[in-house]
Amino acid sequence: MTKKKGLDSEKLMQFFMDNKAAIILIIFVAVVSCLTSDFFTGRNISNIFRQICASCVLSLGFTLVLASGAIDLSVGYMLGMIGIATALMSVNGVPAVVVILSAIVIGGFCGFINAFITQVFELAPFIVTLAMGMVYQGINLLMCHSKSIAGLPDWYKFFGNGKIGPIPFPILLMLVMVAFMMVLVQKTRFGRYALACGGNRKAARVCGIPTGKIIYIVYILTGICVGIAALLLTGRTASAQTGAGAGMEMDCVASVVIGGTPMEGGKVNVFGTLIGCLLIQVISNSLNLLGVDSNWQKIAKGAVIIVAIILDRQGSKLLDRIRVRKVQTEA
Amino acid sequence: MQDNTILEVKDLSKSFLGVMALNKVSLSVRRGEVHAVIGENGAGKSTMMNIIMGDLKRDHGEILLKGQPTDFKSPADAIASGISMIHQEISLVPTLSVAENIWLHREEQFMNGPFISGKKRLEATRELLDRMGININAGSLVSELTVAQAQLVELARAISTNAEIIIMDEPTSSLSDKEIAILFRVMRDLREKGVAIIFITHKIEELLSISDRVSVYRDGCYIGTQSCAETNKDDLISMIIGRTLTEQYPEIHAKEGKxxxxxxxxxxxxxxxxxxxxxxxxxxxxxxxxxxxxxxxxxxxxxxxxxxxxxxxxxxxxxxxxxxxxxxxxxxxxxxxxxxxxxxxxxxxxxxxxxxxxxxxxxxxxxxxxxxxxxxxxxxxxxxxxxxxxxxxxxxxxxxxxxxxxxxxxxxxxxxxxxxxxxxxxxxxxxxxxxxxxxxxxxxxxxxxxxxxxxxxxxxxxxxxxxxxxxxxxxxxxxxxxxxxxxxxxxxxxxx
Structure with missing residues (x-):
């Protein structure tokens, strides 16, 4: 009898841990929708989803990089640079296909550079990618002479506002990317290898995993996500802003960690990243609706991140205790 | 001989979430003896030591230090009362020197006004290492040492506290024969000076060669204490695993090929x-x-x-x-x-x-x-x-x-x-x-x-x-x- 109860409490706790971001989100939404009737309107919900598309795709790449035990702090400025570059190309009449491919290729190439520098010189990715972010920012400002680029062609705006049937294109693209990343990281051999690198790079190498190659692929895939995110963000604002992307890496850290992928790597929750992005956007959005000062919104965001990681740590401890008890009662 | 007993553990019990890790175990250690503690993994050795050191709280039982009941709240209390422990895992700060590690948090004796005199500390460390017969540079960073050398530094740190009881948790697991010889020599010296050593190990030959008495534990229970002069390997093994193990190594009939x-x-x-x-x-x-x-x-x-x-x-x-x-x-x-x-x-x-x-x-x-x-x-x-x-x-x-x-x-x-x-x-x-x-x-x-x-x-x-x-x-x-x-x-x- 007690054995069965122990089993249930383990599963229940595991469910809470895997979905804590979603649970916080539901509670938050429940409270907000009691306070204001403006929240649950079709328009507002659709807005929230459209606003998270770019940051969510960016965070997907970030999820992979964190799970592999590395970090990429250059993603924000990389996004800004790719936005300006592709906007420049498109206003100068370069065909859509070429521009879209360049976004992906530039992103992949930047990721490759990040991996190359960290791998060849055996440097800490934290400082390398931080410095590379500054480089990307500089290139960005040089390219556009510190001016925003407007007058994007319609195909480009489709990335921000287009619809396929009733569903906005960016949301569709985001969901496809989430599904793709879920399969890639959680189901494939590559995903297993990347997580093994995150858990213990040395041991993974001894197991015969080509860890160097895996890290290159991880950074390149992250760069590709940045490229796609750049198209989404630039398409939505209908112009490439010089300051676009700045600081987005911090939002990435927040949504990925809230979603349940730890900074230390080795574990992953791709769907959690989507929920994490949603949670952060819902906080901003609902506080807006309630007429709260935007400076307070920042404080609220920070507080939610802290709460999420406290829950993560305490929850893991509790889960371990439940597991230990279960094993001992079985033994 | 009753007054010779320095540490006595009586009927100590501890359970983790309803499961008994220690069931009324006992241990009695005398001054100037090496007392081996042996048992399979999960026998409760570490749990008992952690309770003695104040790292874990006990459920029942008594710990008597020099006849006085004690209840340490933290390892710092235990160290202050003259018990120190060498952990199995190295617990030195790799970025600090040997001397800095040994006296970490105990720098009072080297103070020059508000500053630590690095020179005095180095001298004290050299003297300590020489006395132990360890050839390690007191100024080297711990990160430059081999695992075995680091283990000896841990030993030096435990000795430098002038502890009356030293608990050693599998100190020989990463040492080679040469360093084990140093360790044993140091242990014998300490024994001469009346220090009680609790020596946790898995290696039975080693235990028999250095210890005076041995206490055996199995599945959280106290099995018994034997004088090392009166026991042998096979007896100990059967006490440890609860059955007689005739041959530890299998007979191998392999044919050599290409x-x-x-x-x-x-x-x-x-x-x-x-x-x-x-x-x-x-x-x-x-x-x-x-x-x-x-x-x-x-x-x-x-x-x-x-x-x-x-x-x-x-x-x-x-x-x-x-x-x-x-x-x-x-x-x-x-x-x-x-x-x-x-x-x-x-x-x-x-x-x-x-x-x-x-x-x-x-x-x-x-x-x-x-x-x-x-x-x-x-x-x-x-x-x-x-x-x-x-x-x-x-x-x-x-x-x-x-x-x-x-x-x-x-x-x-x-x-x-x-x-x-x-x-x-x-x-x-x-x-x-x-x-x-x-x-x-x-x-x-x-x-x-x-x-x-x-x-x-x-x-x-x-x-x-x-x-x-x-x-x-x-x-x-x-x-x-x-x-x-x-x-x-x-x-x-x-x-x-």
Whole structure:
């Protein structure tokens, strides 16, 4: 009898841990929708989803990089640079296909550079990618002479506002990317290898995993996500802003960690990243609706991140205790 | 003799979430004795020590220090009362020097006004190390030391507190004979001075050679205390495991086949000009002191570290091995010395850890892992090696050391290697699990696998190998067959 109860409490706790971001989100939404009737309107919900598309795709790449035990702090400025570059190309009449491919290729190439520098010189990715972010920012400002680029062609705006049937294109693209990343990281051999690198790079190498190659692929895939995110963000604002992307890496850290992928790597929750992005956007959005000062919104965001990681740590401890008890009662 | 007792543990009980870890255990330690504490992993030794040190709270029972009941709230209290402990895992700060580590948090005696006098501290450290007969530079950073040297620094730190009771938790597990000799000498000195030493170990020969009395624990219960002069190895083993274990090492009837591995003039950092062959069905024992270059050679062969020169031939063919990936591809496998650092993937489950080297076998279209196939294979391997886990999706870190090691062994056996390198495969593992691993190694050799066994435990080398090599200072200095090998012969060549 007690054995069965122990089993249930383990599963229940595991469910809470895997979905804590979603649970916080539901509670938050429940409270907000009691306070204001403006929240649950079709328009507002659709807005929230459209606003998270770019940051969510960016965070997907970030999820992979964190799970592999590395970090990429250059993603924000990389996004800004790719936005300006592709906007420049498109206003100068370069065909859509070429521009879209360049976004992906530039992103992949930047990721490759990040991996190359960290791998060849055996440097800490934290400082390398931080410095590379500054480089990307500089290139960005040089390219556009510190001016925003407007007058994007319609195909480009489709990335921000287009619809396929009733569903906005960016949301569709985001969901496809989430599904793709879920399969890639959680189901494939590559995903297993990347997580093994995150858990213990040395041991993974001894197991015969080509860890160097895996890290290159991880950074390149992250760069590709940045490229796609750049198209989404630039398409939505209908112009490439010089300051676009700045600081987005911090939002990435927040949504990925809230979603349940730890900074230390080795574990992953791709769907959690989507929920994490949603949670952060819902906080901003609902506080807006309630007429709260935007400076307070920042404080609220920070507080939610802290709460999420406290829950993560305490929850893991509790889960371990439940597991230990279960094993001992079985033994 | 009653007043000679310095520490007495009476009817101590502790349960974790309803499960008894300690059930009314006792321990009585006298001044000026080395008191060994032995038992399989999970017998409750560490729990008892952690309670004595104030790291854990007890449920019931008494701890009497010099006849006074005590209840330490933290290890700092225990240290202040004259009990200090050397942990199994090194707990030094790698970025600080030897001297800084030894006196960390106890710098009062070196104060020059508000500043610490580094000079005074260095002098005190040198004096301490000289007294112990340890040849380590007091100014070196701990990160520059070998594991064995760091262990000796820990010992120095424990002694520098002038403790009356020193608890040593498996201090010899990463020491070679040379450092063990230093350790034992220091222990004897301390005993002369009336210090009580509680010596936790897995190695029975070692225990018998140094200890005065031994207390045995099994499954959280106190089994008994024996005087070391009046007991022997077999008696102790049957006390520890609760049954008589006639022969720890299996009889191996392997037929030697063709050469699997041939190493020619291999050189690299820490070893020079190493040449040897391993045949099918053969267990090659690599003996020598810690730091003699045995692990370095193996890491070089397996592609973990770079080699400077030399050739490796597998099945008579010259092969290029630049990474462990290459070695695995060629049918080699290696259980590394340091399980935590280079063995297990802490964040992964037992299943993920065991299948990782053979994942391509279970990968279908689009690179997607077939979890069902994977689970079947892992389950089969777990049964074969009797890996004890509630289920294969448990975190690997939730298993005991012996079971983790069996899981790592299983990881490699899944790749069906023709050559298996085992670097200290039984370090820190209890007697029961050891015997199982030995049986398994024997079985693999009988099936024709070529095996290299690197070990610092002489009986293990003598009990398992069909041929023995001895390394000293990076050179291969001696080779003999199992029948010729004796502890004295190998020891003589290892020390030079």
């Amino acid at each position: 050469t699997v591995l041939e190493v020619k003039n291999l050189s690299g950092s820490g070893y020079h000009d190493i040449s040897f062959r391993v045949h099918e069905g053969e267990i090659i024992g690599f003996s020598g002191l810690v730091g003699a270059g045995r692990s370095e050679v193996m890491r070089g062969i397996f592609g973990i570290d770079k080699r400077a020169s030399g050739e490796i031939l597998l099945d008579g063919q010259k092969v290029e091995i630049h990474s462990p990936g290459d070695a695995v591809g060629l049918g080699m496998a290696m259980v590394t010395e340091d399980r935590r650092d280079m063995g297990i993937i802490r964040t992964g489950s037992v299943r993920e850890n065991m299948s990782i080297s053979m994942l391509q076998e279970f990968t279908g279209s689009f690179g997607i892992v077939n979890v069902r196939k994977e689970a079947e294979a892992v389950n089969g391997m777990m049964k074969e090696l009797s890996v004890k886990a509630a289920n294969m999706n448990m975190l690997i870190t939730s298993l005991s050391g012996g079971n983790q090691q069996k899981a790592i062994l299983g990881r490699w056996l899944m790749t069906k290697p023709k050559l298996l390198i085992l670097d200290e495969p039984t370090r820190g593992i209890d007697v029961g699990a050891k015997a199982e691993i030995y049986r398994l190694i024997g079985k693999l050799a009988e099936e024709g696998m070529a095996i290299i066994l690197v070990s610092s435990e002489m009986p293990e080398i003598l009990g398992m190998s069909s041929r023995v090599f001895v390394m000293r200072d990076g050179d291969l200095v001696f080779e003999c067959s199992a029948t010729e090998a004796t502890q004295e012969l190998l020891g003589k060549h290892a020390l030079g």
